[in-house]
Amino acid sequence: MFEIRIHIIGGSGSGKSYIAALLSDKFRIPHYDLDDIFWDHQSNEYGVKAPEDERDRRLREIIGLDSWIAEGVYGSWVGPSFAAADKIVVLMTPLSVQEERIRKRYEERIAGIVPSRKRETLEGIHSLLAWNKDYNLTKLPNLIGNSGYKDKMILVRDNLDLLELQLM
Template sequence: MDDIFWDNQADEYGIKTPELERDDKLKKLVEQPSWVIEGVYFKWVKPSFKMAGKIFILNIPLSLQEERIWNRYAKRKIGEVTSVKKETLQSVRDLIEWNRRYNQEHIPNFIKDNEFKSKIIHLKIMKISSNT
């Protein structure tokens, strides 16, 4: 969903795709006979929740999420992983902070206050080995 939500052709990091273009791409995705979407876009993808058979929420330890964000950034910077993202050290710090709020506020609020409770399957993973 990041590749639809964010404009990867923009000259700087963090520029959103125009809303109409983004919404049209989402609509085409959910018109398929079967589909899986992932991401953190509760508000933007809400139309897809109506069509979804199940909504899975996967919570993994915040420390592991942050480790993976830093590792991804490092791999992109050294060229181990190619990416069109134009991240900066500050944008990664901002992402870490946003990710904390997302996990501590947005996910609990979404689970508590939405019309799709009967579709939600909440998976809480308490520990993942470092080999994962």
């Protein structure tokens, strides 16, 4: 195991969790899905945020480690992770692919094919699709263009290309 800190961002369905797991196995370092920290999965409702102090504490614990892969997009909340990261991977998966994955993931979770702690609703999925479109077309380009971390960013169109890149 070697020391590296990687933060992966991209729209919902872009493959963040998938590539984080592959990189985690390749480098033998832990990965963290920031959804598990940001959202309150104990709530009976979908979309309830975890307490802010708890979220912040858990994020600080992760980024205080020598090596990690964090994946998730949460505006300014991930600022400390961006600052601590050696590399920020930006997944530029086509929007149509992301939308297909979001729908498929929802159907598999509802059918019980894929276990999930998330309590998704059809209305929530429609909101997620709208948010994701805005994120990909507006927010992500602005983030890339205005980031103070451009020197750390790796833009990737095919997630599996990351496995071939020298991230060190």
